[in-house]
Amino acid sequence: MRFPILIRLVAGIAFAAGSAAATAQDYPNKPLRWVVPYPPGGGSDVIARTIGGQLSRQVGQPVIIENKPGAGTIIGAESVARSAPDGYTIMSGDNGTFVFNGALYKKLPYDPQKDFVPVTLIARFPLLLVANPGAGFSNAKDWLEKMKRAPGQYNYASVGAGSPHHLAMEMIKQKTGTFMVHIPYRGAGPAVQDVLAGQVPMMVLDLATAMPHIKTGKLTALAVLSGKRLPLQPDVPTLKEIGLGDEEIYAWQGVVLPEGTSREVVTRLNTELTKAIAAPEVAKKLTDFGVEPLSGSPEQMADYIKTETARWHALIKQRKLGLD
Template identity: 50%
Template sequence: MQRRHFLAAGAAAIATPWSALAQSWPDQPVRWVVPYPAGGGTDVIARALAEALRPSLGQQVVVDNRPGAATNIGGDLVAHAKPDGYTVLSADNAILAFNEHLFGKLPFSPEKDFSYLGAIGRFPLALVVHPSFPAKTVQEFIAYAKANPGKVNYGSPGNGSPHHLAMELFKNRTGTFITHIPYRGMAPALQDVMGGQVPCMFLDLAGGLSVMQSGKVRVLAIGSAQRAPALPNVPTLAESGVRDTEVFAFQGVLGPAGLPEAIVSRFNGELNKALASPDVRKRAADFGMEVLPGTPAQFKAMARAEAKRWGPIIQAAGVKLD
């Protein structure tokens, strides 16, 4: 009996500081690092979440844009930050799944150097063509590409982007030879597809939904498992006969490794509440984003599964960024 009382008292003594830590954090502003320039989809969502988190955290959440090196600059900053809960990171496919395969050496390990705080959501990617392109369906597109090997170009925001790798996966699954034209960002790539200088690309709903709905590009298929609510008449790639080609850009929040579990749990709970707020829901719908509330463990499992899925595709395509 005495031993049970001793163990119970010890457990309470251990639990109390953790509970107190969760209640006292944060007592100063939280820096939210976005590894992209201001104004893009990742930045807009981060700012909406930062605003939604402010009342419940009782502190400002300040967005700090740190673009460059395929998001590795922002990732490196957060991976080596003090694990006190005051520096977090918007992370997407690049840090979570791609870069470990694209770079021979990274300044951090995606699996070991971060605390996974929670998923935000995912944006399906869609195969789009200029309205003058002769193909009106995915199967017509495949037939045209096979009849003109190497003569069909596709644009992307840059080497190693989800849009680039989505087309490499599509080529792998369909046996087509389509030539990559990398741009420095989404805007110039999309501008040239709308202008007809480049006939096609994979375009994410976050950056291109309004363009798709306006008819400035023709949407052949969506790369999600189900049809997108924002584009209900557009078939999925699977419905179009291209299996195992689910392609999307996804986002979540990371902190440096070693964050106290109490802070991880508190942040995750507040993030899930923020994802349910009307303003964030509206912005997500405007971007065609599916929000993904859940636990840190679920987020990490999804990220590691995506890293495993994309490794062979990147290797087969021979894509390297260093």
């Protein structure tokens, strides 16, 4: 009596395994949904649409960009974490999604470590410390001296509380022993406008957003937060050059899939994304935009997230930062 049941069970397992293998082998055979947890038009959106267009051409399927902004990327991340692990819902997230939020919020509706499978890093935004030319800072060392002489008398803007731009300035404050008042905004647009208008004297800003204003003289670049000087800003010193040690701070992006996605699908998507990022027209567009293209294995992305988590969670805890 038990043998027919056992045969059906084994047959069912074999069928499921065969279906999974076929799915991985044929992947992708329908449109891909790429969730961007930010509004349209921003840097994250530009990166996804640039790479997604090339990815679509390679795999012969539409790549549909779906913007799901809100709550510091939490809304988009939660939706992807709850999606079917079939490889057809992917997401690009940043430091906040995979690192900062886990320390800034007491409770998240997703687990940055357990609910996603890393696929590859795709890009990073070089960051700069910029100021309104009328703020009275002649260079980075002059800025630092004034910050030390007048604790609490200067404000700085950020594109949002808990953003890479905000936490970069918190790291600078920790390293320099200075105190500046944080003025958070909802996005780069309003923050930059107030710095340009002189309502707030300074902020940390990504190269892509800052460059047009630096070129017109409406913003002054005081320091770059990269490990070495930027080709587009060769005269601007690094943090190390102004005495802040070996810190390198970037806003970075990576692609993930929901936990439970098969290894074969992860590998295929990694291969296709790596190829798309390396395409000359894609690399040029990203570089011209002010972004450094990246790629790598899923394991390298996972290791990078672990390293970043240890680094930034320590800072967030030390400075007693939180968003709830």
